[in-house]
Amino acid sequence: MKLLGAVFAFFVTDFFFHVIDAFAFGLKAETQMERIGAVVFGICVLLILMVLFKRIFSASFFHGFTVATGLFLSFDIVVFHWVFQLHRITNGPEANWLEPVLVVAGAVLVWQGVKKEKTTNRKASGDEKLSEPVKGSF
Numbered sequence: 001m002k003l004l005g006a007v008f009a010f011f012v013t014d015f016f017f018h019v020i021d022a023f024a025f026g027l028k029a030e031t032q033m034e035r036i037g038a039v040v041f042g043i044c045v046l047l048i049l050m051v052l053f054k055r056i057f058s059a060s061f062f063h064g065f066t067v068a069t070g071l072f073l074s075f076d077i078v079v080f081h082w083v084f085q086l087h088r089i090t091n092g093p094e095a096n097w098l099e100p101v102l103v104v105a106g107a108v109l110v111w112q113g114v115k116k117e118k119t120t121n122r123k124a125s126g127d128e129k130l131s132e133p134v135k136g137s138f
Contacts, residue, residue, distance in 0.1 A: 070105075070112075078103060
């Protein structure tokens with residue numbers, strides 16, 4: 001029953017998210033600068049959340065959040081925007097340069113999150129070379 005509820009919720013949410021014309025307090029981004037401003041606003045909210053999460057949660061949680069954010073940016077844009085052409089990040093020509101920039105930024109976030117987590121784990125274990133096998137082991 002839980003699985004049925006989760007599947008139903010996914011489709012209802014997806015329907016309302018993609019079909020309904022979204023307005024923020026009656027505002028609609030119509031010009032190129034307004035659309036870019038909307039994307040910048042979203043990035044600012046994300047950065048504020050990242051700072052907040054870094055202060056509140058553990059380093060491992062923050063690194064996981066960083067990786068998840070990067071995966072979402074890269075995967076969503078490549079698969080749903082480019083491969084299946086379901087929607088674009090904006091409805092204007094600025095999407096042609098915004099999307100590749102965000103894919104690269106997402107890849108950087110994934111790399112940074114994984115790198116920082118590995119560094120954190122190495123420092124916690126006191127071993128600087130965890131990736132090297134121990135002699136005599138398989």
